[in-house]
Every structure is written in C-alpha cells, then in structure tokens.
Amino acid sequence: MLKNQAPGTTAESLESHGPAQNEGPLENTKPASRSLLIDALRGIAISLVALGHTNQGIQHRGWWGASNVGFWLNVIIYAFHMPAFFFASGIFLSGSVQKRGPRRFTLERIRTLIYPYVLWSLIGAAAVKATSAFMVQQPVTLKHFLMDLLLGLGIWFLPTLFLCAMFGMLLRKLPGPMIVTIALLAYYFMPRTGVNFVDLALLYFPFVAAGMWMGRGYEQMEKIPRWLAMVCAVVLFAALWVAMYKPWTSYLNIVLLGGAIGTVMLMMLARSLGSSGAARVFAWVGEASLAIYLAGEYGQGVVRQVMEWAHITTPYPQLILPTIAAIVIPAWVYQHRVRLHLEWLFIAPFWKPRPRGPQTASAR
Numbered sequence: 001m002l003k004n005q006a007p008g009t010t011a012e013s014l015e016s017h018g019p020a021q022n023e024g025p026l027e028n029t030k031p032a033s034r035s036l037l038i039d040a041l042r043g044i045a046i047s048l049v050a051l052g053h054t055n056q057g058i059q060h061r062g063w064w065g066a067s068n069v070g071f072w073l074n075v076i077i078y079a080f081h082m083p084a085f086f087f088a089s090g091i092f093l094s095g096s097v098q099k100r101g102p103r104r105f106t107l108e109r110i111r112t113l114i115y116p117y118v119l120w121s122l123i124g125a126a127a128v129k130a131t132s133a134f135m136v137q138q139p140v141t142l143k144h145f146l147m148d149l150l151l152g153l154g155i156w157f158l159p160t161l162f163l164c165a166m167f168g169m170l171l172r173k174l175p176g177p178m179i180v181t182i183a184l185l186a187y188y189f190m191p192r193t194g195v196n197f198v199d200l201a202l203l204y205f206p207f208v209a210a211g212m213w214m215g216r217g218y219e220q221m222e223k224i225p226r227w228l229a230m231v232c233a234v235v236l237f238a239a240l241w242v243a244m245y246k247p248w249t250s251y252l253n254i255v256l257l258g259g260a261i262g263t264v265m266l267m268m269l270a271r272s273l274g275s276s277g278a279a280r281v282f283a284w285v286g287e288a289s290l291a292i293y294l295a296g297e298y299g300q301g302v303v304r305q306v307m308e309w310a311h312i313t314t315p316y317p318q319l320i321l322p323t324i325a326a327i328v329i330p331a332w333v334y335q336h337r338v339r340l341h342l343e344w345l346f347i348a349p350f351w352k353p354r355p356r357g358p359q360t361a362s363a364r
Contacts, residue, residue, distance in 0.1 A: 034287075037222055038088055040270040040279045042286030045084040050296050050326040052077040054319055057304065063315045070315070079244050079254075080262020082157070083207040085289070087263045089161060090211025091218055094172040100353075102169055107351050109165050112290075115348035117158035120294045121149055127298070152197025157293060159197035164208045167201065176213030183209035188252060207259055221271050230272035236265035284335065285327055290346060291334035296326035 055073045064070040097105045125145050140148070152159040171179045183206040192199045221229075240261045244254070273279035285292070303325040307318060337343050 034283070035218070036275060036279055036283050037218065037267070037270050038091065039283035039286035040273055041084065041266050042088055042289045043282030043284070044266055044270060044286075045081050045088075046289040046292045047282070047285060047323075047327055048077050048081040050292060050300070051319070051323050052081065053297065054300055054304075054323045054326065057300075057322075058315050058318055061313075063313055063318060065315075067315070075244055076240065079240060079258035080266070083204065083255075083259030084263045084266050085157070086161070086164060086204040086207040087211040087259075089165070090168060090208035091214060091216075093165060093168045093208065093212055094215065097169050097172055104353060105169060106166070108353070109162050111348040111351055112346070113158045113162040113165075116290070116294060116346055117155055117162075118149065119345070120155055121145075124154065151195055152200070155294065156197055156200055160200040160204060163197060163201040164205050167205055168208055168212055171209075172212070176209075176215070179209045180206065180213055187256070203255065206256065207263065210260075210263075218267070221267060224268075224271055226272050226274050229268045233265050233268040233272055236261055236268060240265060285331050288331035288334035291330040291337075292327055294346075295330035295333070299329035300326035 052074065055070050055077070058064055059070045059074065100108065125140065128140070148154055167183075168179075171182060174182075186202050187206050190202050192202075224232075240258060243257050243261060270279070270282070273282065300322040304318065304322045307313070307321065312318065333340065333342060334346065337346065343349070
C-alpha cells in the first residue's frame with residue numbers, strides 16, 4: 001500500500017521522512033524514503049483523533065448512558081494525541097528548511113497548510129448551510145465565518161502548525177536544548193493574545209521544539225527490541241493514567257506532562273509493531289493524516305446517520321464503525337488523489353517549486 005504514495009505531498013508527509021539520497025525537483029521525482037516508525041506514529045495518533053471525535057458525538061447524544069467509558073476515553077485521548085503530531089512535525093523541520101531554504105519552505109507551508117485551511121473552512125461552511133435543515137447546527141453569517149477564519153477557530157490545527165513551523169524555522173540554528181528552553185519560557189510566561197491559533201502555537205511549540213532537538217535521533221529508537229518497546233508502552237500508559245486521573249496541578253503542567261508521556265508512549269507502541277503488517281497499515285494511515293483530519297467527519301457522519309436510520313444506537317457499534325469510516329474513506333481518497341484528480345483538495349495548485357536545471361540536478 002505504501003507504493004501508492006503520489007508525487008505531490010502535503011506538509012504532513014513532507015516532514016515525516018528523512019532526506020533523500022538523490023533529491024531532485026519536488027514535483028517531478030519519486031518521494032524520499034519514508035520513516036515507517038514516524039508514519040506509524042502519525043497513523044496511530046490520527047486514529048485516536050478519529051476515535052475521540054466519534055466518542056464525543058456519542059457523549060453529546062447520551063448513548064453511553066450511565067457508563068463512564070466515554071468520559072475516560074475523552075480524558076486519555078485528549079491528553080496527548082495532538083502533542084504527538086507537533087512532536088513528529090518538529091523532527092524533520094530543520095532538515096526541511098536546510099534543503100529548501102526559508103523562502104521555499106514558507107511557500108510550501110502556505111500551499112500545504114494555509115491553503116487547505118481556507119479551502120476546507122469554506123467546504124465546512126457550505127456543508128453546514130446545505131444540511132442545516134437536518135441538523136441542530138445552523139449556518140454562520142459571513143462576518144462570523146471571517147472572524148473564525150482569522151482567529152484560527154474550527155480547523156485550528158493547520159494555522160497553529162504553520163505558526164509553529166515559522167517559529168522553528170527562525171530558531172533552527174540554535175542548539176536543541178536552547179530551542180526547548182525558549183519554547184518553555186514562552187509556554188509559561190508569554191501572555192495569551194486571544195487569537196486562537198497564536199495561543200495554541202505557544203501551547204504546542206514545546207513539542208515541536210522537542211522534536212527538533214531529537215532530530216534524526218529517533219533512529220536510535222528503531223534499535224530497541226520490540227518486546228521491550230511494548231513493555232515501555234504499557235508502563236507509560238499506566239503513568240499517563242495516574243497523571244490524568246484527576247486534576248492535581250495546573251492546566252499547563254498537565255498538558256506538558258500528558259503530552260510528553262503520551263508522545264513517548266505512542267513512539268514505543270509504533271516501535272513495538274516493527275515492520276509488521278499492522279505497522280504498514282498505520283503508516284498508510286499516517287501518510288494520509290491531513291486528509292483524515294480534514295475530511296474524516298464527513299465519512300463518520302454518513303455512517304453514523306445510516307446507523308441511526310437502522311436504529312443502531314448502542315455505543316460500541318457507534319464507536320467502532322463511524323471511526324473506521326472516518327479513517328479509511330479519506331485515507332483511500334488521499335492515497336489515490338492523483339488518479340482521482342483531487343490533489344487540489346490537499347495542496348494548492350499554485351506556487352509550485354520551479355524544477356531545477358539539468359546542471360543543478362546532475363551536480364546533486
């Protein structure tokens with residue numbers, strides 16, 4: 001399945017592989033060899049995102065009844081799944097800037113983060129307007145929509161990741177420990193601005209900084225025996241459960257602690273899969289994590305509505321089937337986006353990098 005990777009890539013995939021041995025023009029060559037470990041990490045994390053969103057829908061409808069399962073799923077999943085994405089994006093950030101240069105790096109992040117942010121915000125607003133007769137949610141006014149767009153509400157992850165990438169680009173030449181220190185000082189002491197994506201960038205940049213500090217050091221984790229990685233994952237899950245059991249300290253400390261423990265736990269879990277079929281399935285999902293984040297709710301919503309029509313409202317079927325739809329449908333579309341002529345859904349069809357000349361290519 002990994003062979004279906006197409007030439008045009010999103011920011012998610014651009015930052016999830018190591019440097020190519022012989023990199024040519026971005027749009028005209030085969031993709032660089034990818035890290036199975038990091039792609040599997042992304043795949044597990046985005047699967048938890050889909051599970052968390054599905055679980056919230058069940059909670060809002062009261063289908064868990066008196067059970068606390070939905071509550072604890074929500075507490076655990078939201079303790080670490082987004083920090084893991086920011087950490088993974090930081091691992092290859094410095095290398096990506098070095099290969100492309102600051103200007104090209106920035107333009108590519110606009111093409112692969114800001115463009116889909118605007119496009120899918122418009123798609124979401126149009127979908128709500130088209131289906132408002134069948135939903136509790138009502139269409140927003142143009143003024144409300146524009147304010148949400150400027151503040152980074154709704155699809156907040158993309159502008160937040162863009163700003164984190166810009167922070168990382170500016171700080172990339174500093175030693176890793178210094179970048180982490182700066183990120184932590186901003187995390188604890190920078191006043192909040194009221195602009196959602198700016199405040200969230202301050203919240204999550206420490207994880208990007210930690211990924212930048214690690215860099216290619218993640219390759220050392222691939223030497224850990226799989227059985228030992230699984231033991232570590234179980235121990236870390238127990239530690240996460242204890243840390244998140246009840247609010248025992250400040251919100252900022254909980255976010256930092258939960259994110260750090262959960263991210264390492266996911267890396268150990270991904271390592272425990274090795275190069276097995278399960279690892280490759282998660283890596284296939286991880287390559288399409290941007291598409292799942294953007295479009296997963298549509299596949300999930302369709303399946304959930306069909307199940308409601310069939311009077312299937314018991315929590316576990318409603319948790320499992322819509323989650324699978326939220327993962328598989330957009331992942332399949334993303335992996336076949338070139339053949340389906342749908343690349344424009346995920347990457348801007350403008351500002352493409354200029355192909356290098358023959359002399360430059362041969363020199364490399």
